[in-house]
Amino acid sequence: MMKLSKMSDYAVVMMTLMGADPLANHTATTVAEKSGLTVPTVRKLMKMLSKAGLLNSTRGVNGGYTFAKNPNMINVSEIIEAVDGPIAMTTCLDRTQTTCVMDSHCPTKDRWHVINDAVRTALQAVTLGQFIEPTNPLVRVEFDEECKDNACNV
Amino acid sequence: MMKLSKMSDYAVVMMTLMGADPLANHTATTVAEKSGLTVPTVRKLMKMLSKAGLLNSTRGVNGGYTFAKNPNMINVSEIIEAVDGPIAMTTCLDRTQTTCVMDSHCPTKDRWHVINDAVRTALQAVTLGQFIEPTNPLVRVEFDEECKDNACNV
DNA sequence: CTATATAGAACAAATATTGTCCCATATATA
DNA sequence: TATATATGGGACAATATTTGTTCTATATAG
Numbered sequence: 210m211m212k213l214s215k216m217s218d219y220a221v222v223m224m225t226l227m228g229a230d231p232l233a234n235h236t237a238t239t240v241a242e243k244s245g246l247t248v249p250t251v252r253k254l255m256k257m258l259s260k261a262g263l264l265n266s267t268r269g270v271n272g273g274y275t276f277a278k279n280p281n282m283i284n285v286s287e288i289i290e291a292v293d294g295p296i297a298m299t300t301c302l303d304r305t306q307t308t309c310v311m312d313s314h315c316p317t318k319d320r321w322h323v324i325n326d327a328v329r330t331a332l333q334a335v336t337l338g339q340f341i342e343p344t345n346p347l348v349r350v351e352f353d354e355e356c357k358d359n360a361c362n363v
Numbered sequence: 364m365m366k367l368s369k370m371s372d373y374a375v376v377m378m379t380l381m382g383a384d385p386l387a388n389h390t391a392t393t394v395a396e397k398s399g400l401t402v403p404t405v406r407k408l409m410k411m412l413s414k415a416g417l418l419n420s421t422r423g424v425n426g427g428y429t430f431a432k433n434p435n436m437i438n439v440s441e442i443i444e445a446v447d448g449p450i451a452m453t454t455c456l457d458r459t460q461t462t463c464v465m466d467s468h469c470p471t472k473d474r475w476h477v478i479n480d481a482v483r484t485a486l487q488a489v490t491l492g493q494f495i496e497p498t499n500p501l502v503r504v505e506f507d508e509e510c511k512d513n514a515c516n517v
Numbered sequence: 518c519t520a521t522a523t524a525g526a527a528c529a530a531a532t533a534t535t536g537t538c539c540c541a542t543a544t545a546t547a
Numbered sequence: 548t549a550t551a552t553a554t555g556g557g558a559c560a561a562t563a564t565t566t567g568t569t570c571t572a573t574a575t576a577g
Contacts, residue, residue: 213452225470269575272522298367316379327485423544426553
């Protein structure tokens with residue numbers, strides 16, 4: 210059904226919940242509680258989001274995750290790609306794959322990238338901030354205000 | 364990876380190959396030969412495309428499939444939906460599904476339809492004709508010329 | 518030194534997709 | 548009318564993918 214994976218769906222939900230308090234330090238445990246997802250699953254996703262550079266992580270006691278950038282500067286495409294890898298509508302656009310039944314005499318090969326780009330653009334156009342705002346319209350203001358005098362790499 | 368299903372990918376390939384001869388009668392067997400896909404798979408897909416109203420079918424000897432409309436009037440979204448069902452990025456947008464872990468307290472529910480629409484729009488913007496044209500620039504002309512005096516419901 | 522928290526990798530279970538097969542129905546032709 | 552050919556519909560096993568969990572390693576505050 211051309212569906213987003215559950216994992217990236219979860220990731221967007223998690224990020225949205227975290228975004229309600231965009232400056233806080235979030236642990237896998239607290240996010241699991243807020244979201245209703247299990248701790249192991251949240252842990253797995255947090256790692257991915259951190260690895261992708263969307264979250265900063267701190268290990269050890271009092272460790273956890275903070276936003277690496279302003280939620281308004283994070284788009285949905287970034288979250289999805291962090292979890293599911295590059296958006297590739299067809300196997301031939303996925304560089305990690307090599308095999309294709311049709312291979313060279315495939316008549317559609319060249320046209321897919323147009324669609325692929327269109328989908329990616331659509332996903333890039335929506336920011337995490339837009340997901341958060343209905344819940345908390347002050348997110349952006351909060352984040353930017355606080356960060357003026359701090360080390361946030363907005 | 365937010366990927367198209369193989370089936371709908373195959374369907375686009377098949378339709379593209381058929382589009383090289385847009386007025387001809389195509390059987391599952393001939394399309395299987397041209398595409399390199401197996402006959403049972405092609406049969407299954409042809410049925411779906413026919414049921415969706417993209418192809419007209421004729422049973423019995425000399426039966427087969429013809430385009431139900433001008434390939435330029437068929438968009439990629441139609442082909443995908445014929446095979447995979449409605450484009451629903453998340454489970455909560457899929458009306459055939461009911462269960463969702465988060466259900467009512469899901470913070471992202473309302474925003475997804477924006478993205479969903481954007482993706483659908485992107486897929487609607489590309490026509491089958493655009494897939495065919497690099498192979499055969501005359502498709503549109505051929506189809507329309509022939510249909511002027513015929514029963515084609517263009 | 519201990520408790521807490523993330524990093525990374527490997528794995529079993531659950532789910533979804535694929536590909537195939539069967540039988541029913543329609544139709545042109547001998 | 549009998550036969551060969553073609554699609555229609557549904558069921559199914561095999562396969563692939565995704566999901567969710569668990570384990571061990573590493574980092575750090577107190």
